[in-house]
Amino acid sequence: MNYLNLLKVAVKAIASNKFRSFLSMLGIIIGVAAVIIMMAIGQGSKESVRQNISQMGTNLIMVRPGADMRGGVRQDPSAMQTLKQEDYESIVQNKKYVTYVSPEVSAGGQVIYGANNTTTTIYGESLEYFDIKQWSVEQGDSFSEEDIRKAAKVCVVGKTIIDELMPNVNEPIGKTIRFKSIPFRIVGVLKSKGYNSWGMDQDNVIIAPYTTVMKRILAQTFFSSINCSAITEELTDILRQTHKIKDGEEDDFTIRSQQEIMDTMSSTMDSITIILVVAAAFSLIVAGIGIMNIMLVSVTERTKEIGLRMSVGARGIDISAQFLIESIMISVTGGVLGIIVGWLGTVLCANFGLPVSIPMWSILLSFAVCTIIGILFGFFPAKKAATMDPIEAIRYE
Amino acid sequence: MLKDVKTGTDRKVVIRLDNVRRDFKVGEETVHALRGVSFEICEGEFVTIMGTSGSGKSTLLNQLGCLDTPTSGEYYLDGIPVKKMKKNERALLRNRKIGFVFQNYNLLPKTTAVENVELPLMYNSRYSARERKEAAIEALKAVGLGDRLYHKSNQMSGGQMQRVAIARALVNNPTIILADEATGNLDTRTSFEMLVLFQKLYNEGRTIIFVTHNPEIAQYSSRNITLRDGKIRQDIVNPNIQSAAEALAALPANQDD
Ligand SMILES: Nc1ncnc2c1ncn2[C@@H]1O[C@H](COP(=O)(O)OP(=O)(O)OP(=O)(O)O)[C@@H](O)[C@H]1O
Ligand SMILES: [Mg+2]
Numbered sequence: 223m224n225y226l227n228l229l230k231v232a233v234k235a236i237a238s239n240k241f242r243s244f245l246s247m248l249g250i251i252i253g254v255a256a257v258i259i260m261m262a263i264g265q266g267s268k269e270s271v272r273q274n275i276s277q278m279g280t281n282l283i284m285v286r287p288g289a290d291m292r293g294g295v296r297q298d299p300s301a302m303q304t305l306k307q308e309d310y311e312s313i314v315q316n317k318k319y320v321t322y323v324s325p326e327v328s329a330g331g332q333v334i335y336g337a338n339n340t341t342t343t344i345y346g347e348s349l350e351y352f353d354i355k356q357w358s359v360e361q362g363d364s365f366s367e368e369d370i371r372k373a374a375k376v377c378v379v380g381k382t383i384i385d386e387l388m389p390n391v392n393e394p395i396g397k398t399i400r401f402k403s404i405p406f407r408i409v410g411v412l413k414s415k416g417y418n419s420w421g422m423d424q425d426n427v428i429i430a431p432y433t434t435v436m437k438r439i440l441a442q443t444f445f446s447s448i449n450c451s452a453i454t455e456e457l458t459d460i461l462r463q464t465h466k467i468k469d470g471e472e473d474d475f476t477i478r479s480q481q482e483i484m485d486t487m488s489s490t491m492d493s494i495t496i497i498l499v500v501a502a503a504f505s506l507i508v509a510g511i512g513i514m515n516i517m518l519v520s521v522t523e524r525t526k527e528i529g530l531r532m533s534v535g536a537r538g539i540d541i542s543a544q545f546l547i548e549s550i551m552i553s554v555t556g557g558v559l560g561i562i563v564g565w566l567g568t569v570l571c572a573n574f575g576l577p578v579s580i581p582m583w584s585i586l587l588s589f590a591v592c593t594i595i596g597i598l599f600g601f602f603p604a605k606k607a608a609t610m611d612p613i614e615a616i617r618y619e
Numbered sequence: 620m621l622k623d624v625k626t627g628t629d630r631k632v633v634i635r636l637d638n639v640r641r642d643f644k645v646g647e648e649t650v651h652a653l654r655g656v657s658f659e660i661c662e663g664e665f666v667t668i669m670g671t672s673g674s675g676k677s678t679l680l681n682q683l684g685c686l687d688t689p690t691s692g693e694y695y696l697d698g699i700p701v702k703k704m705k706k707n708e709r710a711l712l713r714n715r716k717i718g719f720v721f722q723n724y725n726l727l728p729k730t731t732a733v734e735n736v737e738l739p740l741m742y743n744s745r746y747s748a749r750e751r752k753e754a755a756i757e758a759l760k761a762v763g764l765g766d767r768l769y770h771k772s773n774q775m776s777g778g779q780m781q782r783v784a785i786a787r788a789l790v791n792n793p794t795i796i797l798a799d800e801a802t803g804n805l806d807t808r809t810s811f812e813m814l815v816l817f818q819k820l821y822n823e824g825r826t827i828i829f830v831t832h833n834p835e836i837a838q839y840s841s842r843n844i845t846l847r848d849g850k851i852r853q854d855i856v857n858p859n860i861q862s863a864a865e866a867l868a869a870l871p872a873n874q875d876d
Contacts, residue, residue, distance in 0.1 A: 226748075227741055238729065530725045533686055534739040534787070535714020537707045613686045616725060 247556030249509025254560025264495030346435025529615025549600025557592030718788030
């Protein structure tokens with residue numbers, strides 16, 4: 223029998239038992255939909271993490287105190303005091319490839335305006351911070367070099383601070399808020415960045431001159447980190463020189479580039495995705511067994527038909543092809559429906575705010591897997607049909 | 620070689636049975652359906668096979684149709700022992716050389732007459748879809764079902780189903796036609812119409828083996844074999860073959876015609 227006829231026969235067989243065919247497809251539909259959704263979420267999260275990290279700034283490099291020890295005891299980096307004003311200054315002086323540099327100190331606490339208060343983090347930064355983070359001031363202006371030199375009590379605030387503290391105030395610029403009882407005059411409002419993929423409100427920040435935060439809030443002389451947009455090797459050299467670290471001695475700071483952070487995050491996301499997809503793949507195997515079961519029933523049910531076909535000249539291979547095509551058709555139809563359901567599910571997830579993106583290869587993979595399942599689990603029933611004896615089969619009641 | 624009754628020339632032996640036995644195991648017991656059957660049938664013979672119910676007629680026909688193989692003994696088709704053939708070779712013979720009308724029709728359920736008749740040609744790649752359909756329609760017209768082409772098998776009467784089964788056996792232009800009770804469910808007139816058809820095929824030189832319970836039909840064949848208890852009891856050549864067409868013409872007209 224040629225393929226067209228085989229297809230027709232398979233379609234007819236499936237159509238004459240619509241409900242049963244649908245039930246046997248259901249496993250495949252659910253399995254494929256699950257795989258598609260898992261992959262879409264995995265891929266989507268990965269992309270959104272990448273996006274978030276790149277939102278941190280262009281080619282951001284973070285310098286932190288303490289060696290990046292792998293294994294062994296590691297001191298709490300925030301307790302270490304190796305990053306100082308002269309580090310910052312020497313980076314600024316020696317920089318060739320470094321575009322922007324900003325030291326960073328931060329403190330968490332309550333901020334008060336009138337009767338309202340909210341919990342936030344205050345970051346002490348230099349002016350170049352806004353360039354590193356690609357963050358613009360929407361209303362008013364950022365603080366000035368002058369403010370940094372004088373450790374002036376001025377700040378730029380995120381949208382959330384305004385929403386929480388002064389919901390009814392039209393003009394926040396010039397108003398004074400208090401952080402740990404120290405008054406800060408608002409000079410600018412940051413453009414909203416919204417939530418990042420970890421669910422953090424990026425607008426719940428106060429940014430002030432680093433000098434102000436260090437002297438007036440923390441009373442410390444070291445930085446918690448230095449953020450740059452630059453090239454790693456150069457920074458390492460600059461810092462080693464200022465710290466007078468001899469050759470062969472270990473760095474007393476760690477430089478982590480944005481790329482590294484991204485890679486770590488991606489590989490974490492990848493392994494989560496793999497686990498989810500493997501779980502979904504198991505459900506596909508179970509679905510395949512379901513198809514095999516139905517095909518076996520179908521072969522038994524149609525024993526008489528098989529006998530008849532054989533008696534008019536069908537060879538074993540014609541019969542097995544008929545059942546194999548039927549099982550492939552069930553699983554591939556299930557696969558197509560599964561892709562549609564998966565796509566709808568993905569759209570639904572997107573509506574709930576989950577980052578999703580369906581990779582093309584996951585659709586192709588689903589197709590391939592369904593065909594393989596059809597062949598694999600249709601093989602045994604098809605073989606059973608093909609090896610029947612014509613006269614015994616035709617007498618079967 | 621037998622002398623041709625019609626022309627007196629030597630004719631080729633197509634079917635030769637040599638002490639064919641067929642046993643069936645039913646639980647502990649063994650049923651001997653055929654107990655050593657031997658005969659030769661030449662090309663172009665019209666053989667009727669008669670015998671009481673359970674005498675082994677269908678079992679014999681299954682052997683001749685390459686649907687089943689003997690428990691012992693040998694069946695030579697065109698000189699080749701069927702037992703030694705591969706499964707696929709037997710399938711090919713059934714498809715190209717043999718037309719088989721089953722005692723209980725065996726039509727595909729919920730399938731139209733045309734599709735049922737097309738079935739053997741489905742397994743013959745030499746036919747295109749169009750040729751297949753044309754051949755099926757022609758065969759159905761030959762059995763008088765030109766007006767029932769697209770009726771499904773479950774929407775037809777017993778006699779109509781029987782005629783679909785005959786059409787299916789003829790559609791592949793077989794050289795050997797095996798019919799098991801092919802007129803058992805037909806009224807006298809339609810039976811004669813079928814007999815006319817079989818005689819026409821006989822005159823075309825095809826070999827026909829026709830199982831029947833009706834002794835009258837033997838007059839229209841060239842030879843009659845009677846089975847009893849799985850053995851041949853009688854094998855007689857009919858020197859005086861009646862014309863089914865004449866008998867049909869002589870039948871009183873149907874009341875509602
Ligand atoms: N598959 C089978 N298994 C067991 N016994 C069988 C089988 N086929 C036939 N028989 C037995 O073989 C014997 C001959 O059966 P067969 O069908 O050939 O009879 P028949 O001459 O065609 O009868 P009828 O005129 O009623 O159709 C019967 O006794 C039957 O019970
Ligand atoms: Mg019988």
